[in-house]
Amino acid sequence: MAVTPTAELATAETFDLNTWMADRLQAxxxxxxxxxxxxxxxxxxRAMRYAVLDGGKRLRPLLVxxxxxxxxxxxxxxxxxxxxxxxxxxxxxxxxxDMPCMDNDVLRRGKPTVHVAYGQAQALLAxxxxxxxxxxxxxxxxxxxxPVLGAQLCLQLAKAAGVHGxxxxxxxxxxxxxxxxxxxxxxxxxxxxxxxxLQASVLMGAACGQVPARxxxxxxxYGRYLGLAFQVVDDVLxxxxxxxxxGKTAGKDANQEKPTFVSLMGLNAATxxxxxxxxxxxxxxxxxxxxxxQALHALANLVGSRTH
Amino acid sequence: MAVTPTAELATAETFDLNTWMADRLQAxxxxxxxxxxxxxxxxxxRAMRYAVLDGGKRLRPLLVxxxxxxxxxxxxxxxxxxxxxxxxxxxxxxxxxDMPCMDNDVLRRGKPTVHVAYGQAQALLAxxxxxxxxxxxxxxxxxxxxPVLGAQLCLQLAKAAGVHGxxxxxxxxxxxxxxxxxxxxxxxxxxxxxxxxLQASVLMGAACGQVPARxxxxxxxYGRYLGLAFQVVDDVLxxxxxxxxxGKTAGKDANQEKPTFVSLMGLNAATxxxxxxxxxxxxxxxxxxxxxxQALHALANLVGSRTH
Numbered sequence: 225m226a227v228t229p230t231a232e233l234a235t236a237e238t239f240d241l242n243t244w245m246a247d248r249l250q251a252x253x254x255x256x257x258x259x260x261x262x263x264x265x266x267x268x269x270r271a272m273r274y275a276v277l278d279g280g281k282r283l284r285p286l287l288v289x290x291x292x293x294x295x296x297x298x299x300x301x302x303x304x305x306x307x308x309x310x311x312x313x314x315x316x317x318x319x320x321x322d323m324p325c326m327d328n329d330v331l332r333r334g335k336p337t338v339h340v341a342y343g344q345a346q347a348l349l350a351x352x353x354x355x356x357x358x359x360x361x362x363x364x365x366x367x368x369x370x371p372v373l374g375a376q377l378c379l380q381l382a383k384a385a386g387v388h389g390x391x392x393x394x395x396x397x398x399x400x401x402x403x404x405x406x407x408x409x410x411x412x413x414x415x416x417x418x419x420x421x422l423q424a425s426v427l428m429g430a431a432c433g434q435v436p437a438r439x440x441x442x443x444x445x446y447g448r449y450l451g452l453a454f455q456v457v458d459d460v461l462x463x464x465x466x467x468x469x470x471g472k473t474a475g476k477d478a479n480q481e482k483p484t485f486v487s488l489m490g491l492n493a494a495t496x497x498x499x500x501x502x503x504x505x506x507x508x509x510x511x512x513x514x515x516x517x518q519a520l521h522a523l524a525n526l527v528g529s530r531t532h
Numbered sequence: 533m534a535v536t537p538t539a540e541l542a543t544a545e546t547f548d549l550n551t552w553m554a555d556r557l558q559a560x561x562x563x564x565x566x567x568x569x570x571x572x573x574x575x576x577x578r579a580m581r582y583a584v585l586d587g588g589k590r591l592r593p594l595l596v597x598x599x600x601x602x603x604x605x606x607x608x609x610x611x612x613x614x615x616x617x618x619x620x621x622x623x624x625x626x627x628x629x630d631m632p633c634m635d636n637d638v639l640r641r642g643k644p645t646v647h648v649a650y651g652q653a654q655a656l657l658a659x660x661x662x663x664x665x666x667x668x669x670x671x672x673x674x675x676x677x678x679p680v681l682g683a684q685l686c687l688q689l690a691k692a693a694g695v696h697g698x699x700x701x702x703x704x705x706x707x708x709x710x711x712x713x714x715x716x717x718x719x720x721x722x723x724x725x726x727x728x729x730l731q732a733s734v735l736m737g738a739a740c741g742q743v744p745a746r747x748x749x750x751x752x753x754y755g756r757y758l759g760l761a762f763q764v765v766d767d768v769l770x771x772x773x774x775x776x777x778x779g780k781t782a783g784k785d786a787n788q789e790k791p792t793f794v795s796l797m798g799l800n801a802a803t804x805x806x807x808x809x810x811x812x813x814x815x816x817x818x819x820x821x822x823x824x825x826q827a828l829h830a831l832a833n834l835v836g837s838r839t840h
Contacts, residue, residue: 265700265724266707272695320660323633325652344633345706348656349699352628355660356694359667363683363690371683375671378686382671386664387580391657392573398653399574416573 241522245286252285253277255308259361260354271342271350272357276315279333279471281530283454283523284310284421288429290519291443294512295433302362302369303432306377309358310425313385316354319347321394327476334471355385377428384424393417397482405483414455415448422454423447426520435514442512446505446520453501454527459484460494461530502528549830553594560593561585563616567669568662579650579658580665584623587641587779589838591762591831592618595733596740598827599751602820603741609676611740614685617666618733621693624662627655629702642779663693685736692732701725705790713791722763723756730762731755734828743822750820754813754828761809762835767792768802769838810836 260276262269285307292303322329322337323344330340339347358381363374383389393416400413426447430440462476463486476482485494505524509517568584570577593615600611630637630645631652638648647655666689671682691697701724708721734755738748770783771794793802813832817825 261695264695264703266703268695268700268703317660320656323656325631325633325656346703348628348631348633349703349706351660352625352663352693353695353699355663356690356697356699359686360690360694363687365687369683372679375677375679375682375686378667378683379671379673382664382668385660386668387569387572387576387661389664391661391664392576395572395574395576395654395657398657 239518239522241519241526244519244522248286248289249282251304252282252289252307252311255304256311259308260312260357267342268346268349268353271338271346272354274335274341275319275338275347275350275354276312279335280311280315282311283527284314284425286523287422287425287447287450287520288432290523291426291429292432293429293519294443294514294516295430295435298429298433299369299373300432302373302377303429305361305364305369306381306428306432307425309361309377309381310421310428312354312358312361313381313390313421316351316358317385317390317394319351319354323347326394326398329473329476331473332471358385373431376431380424380428380431384420389416389420389424390418393420400483402481403483405488407485407488410483410485410488411452414452418455418458419448419451422451426450439512439514442508443514443520445508446512446524449501449505449508450524450527453498453505453524456485456494456498456501457527457530459486460491460498462486463491499528547826547830549827549834552827552830556594556597557590559612560590560597560615560619563612564619567616568620568665575650576654576657576661579646579654580662582643582649583627583646583655583658583662584620587643588619588623590619591835592622592729592733594831595730595755595758595828596737598831599734599737600740601737601827602751602822602825603738603743606737606741607677607681608740610670610678610681610685611737613669613672613677614689614736614740615733617669617685617689618729618736620662620666620669621689621698621729624659624666625693625698625702627659627662631655634702634706637781639781640779666693681739684739688732688736688739692728697724697728697732698726701728708791710789711791713796715793715796718791718793718796719760722760726763726766727756727759730759734758747820747822750816751822751828753816754820754832757809757813757816758832758835761806761813761832764793764802764806764809765835765838767794768799768806770794771799807836 256276260273262273288307288310289303292298318332319338321327322332323339330337338350359378362369362377362381385391393413396413397417423444426443430443435443485497489497502524506521509520564584568581570581596615596618597611600606626640627646629635630640631647638645646658667686670677670685693699701721704721705725731752734751738751793805797805810832814829817828
């Protein structure tokens with residue numbers, strides 16, 4: 225992918241997702257590499273870097289940065305810290321989710337999973353330390369993030385990651401294997417397991433600047449629909465894609481008798497549903513009447529067209 | 533233990549640790565029970581409550597509350613939230629530490645460990661959710677904790693829990709089994725594994741009020757010596773006590789070929805060293821010249837006299 229380090233936020237007329245994304249992805253990778261340090265006790269930092277760097281679509285950081293750009297006078301330092309914090313939470317959840325006592329997977333982002341590469345104990349600790357680091361990033365010393373904003377970001381992230389967010393959704397997921405969930409139950413599970421952190425990414429980005437309350441409510445809707453669409457696409461890809469393209473084990477959900485949108489609705493209806501959800505996300509953006517939502521629009525398109 | 537709910541902070545002349553502790557312990561138990569809710573997806577809250585409630589010495593919360601009382605005009609709401617937050621971090625670390633891929637222990641606080649009672653996957657998630665909840669407690673909506681203070685507490689807790697604190701110390705611990713550590717190496721491991729959170733408990737409590745910089749440096753010394761003494765006493769108890777009194781498996785360290793202060797120094801010298809460290813902790817308190825340090829003094833005595 226071409227990188228244009230000096231790319232400025234493009235105007236509506238010239239917005240180019242590839243340029244925007246290349247620029248932001250490079251900045252996110254640099255920031256993650258800077259903050260997840262290798263120098264650490266007993267090699268723990270190496271396992272943490274392995275879990276975080278050189279892989280991942282970085283959808284959550286891109287959502288944070290795109291949402292921050294939709295806000296007025298965004299704090300770019302805070303936005304980059306929030307972008308990396310949500311990615312660290314996502315990365316730790318993958319490390320723990322892949323462990324033998326959970327999904328027991330050996331392949332992630334095309335590489336051996338962390339517990340395969342470093343052992344289960346180190347994987348457990350690396351995940352734990354990544355979660356702590358996520359919160360540490362949001363409240364730096366030295367004034368880069370005003371404390372009022374740092375505290376707000378911590379609260380948003382903690383709620384999205386915790387028992388009434390991601391962790392709770394994973395508990396439902398574990399308890400649902402082999403059970404005939406309704407679509408409403410499946411959507412609740414995913415709204416917590418992946419939706420909460422995706423929606424929080426949008427709202428944390430928006431919190432880094434000024435957004436009118438009515439527009440903020442629409443951004444929350446955008447995040448909700450986008451998060452659900454992301455999961456429906458994930459279920460479709462688990463069926464139609466192969467392990468090499470995905471970078472993780474394909475066909476896993478069906479093998480584990482996990483309920484999915486495809487098993488519930490069929491492949492065609494699930495694909496249609498994903499497109500419907502994305503159109504709802506775009507409609508929410510339009511209703512927000514925020515001037516700078518090109519990147520958020522483009523990320524919705526990206527979710528619809530992704531292959532892994 | 534007798535409970536005196538209305539006990540006020542006693543004066544220097546009448547300070548009674550039992551009354552002070554009974555009052556604070558009841559308040560901490562009530563707060564933890566209020567904040568770690570059972571109502572949650574897929575029973576995750578039950579596993580979290582099992583990990584946190586009805587057990588534990590609550591040394592860390594007591595340190596937070598005692599340190600906050602040594603400060604001028606402490607914010608009592610913030611102090612109770614910080615007290616519970618450090619205990620949630622401690623509780624999550626025990627849940628993960630007891631898992632088969634770590635210490636593989638089946639008994640904790642006299643009860644089956646969380647993974648024995650709820651399964652490994654639920655134990656992993658309960659620990660993860662407890663860590664998120666710890667940070668959530670520190671930055672509540674509604675103004676109970678000023679954002680400047682909430683952000684500072686989050687930073688202190690994240691550093692103490694993370695790769696350069698507790699998690700890093702656990703990584704050293706794992707890597708040290710069967711190795712002949714020097715005393716300096718053993719102290720470094722414990723200064724991270726248990727010392728960082730114990731010291732943070734003192735400093736987070738102090739942060740809830742006003743403490744002059746010089747006195748704060750002495751409180752940091754107090755926390756450092758107390759934390760190390762706590763670990764030396766732990767090693768002594770692992771040898772001289774029995775499983776029923778400890779509420780966890782006795783003799784475990786020796787069986788696992790873990791280096792301890794007893795294996796390094798011998799039992800008598802380790803006991804003497806604990807008392808020396810506690811006298812250093814008390815001396816730091818005296819140098820602080822803070823007027824209200826009776827509870828901190830009493831907690832140092834408690835660490836020296838504990839049997840489990």
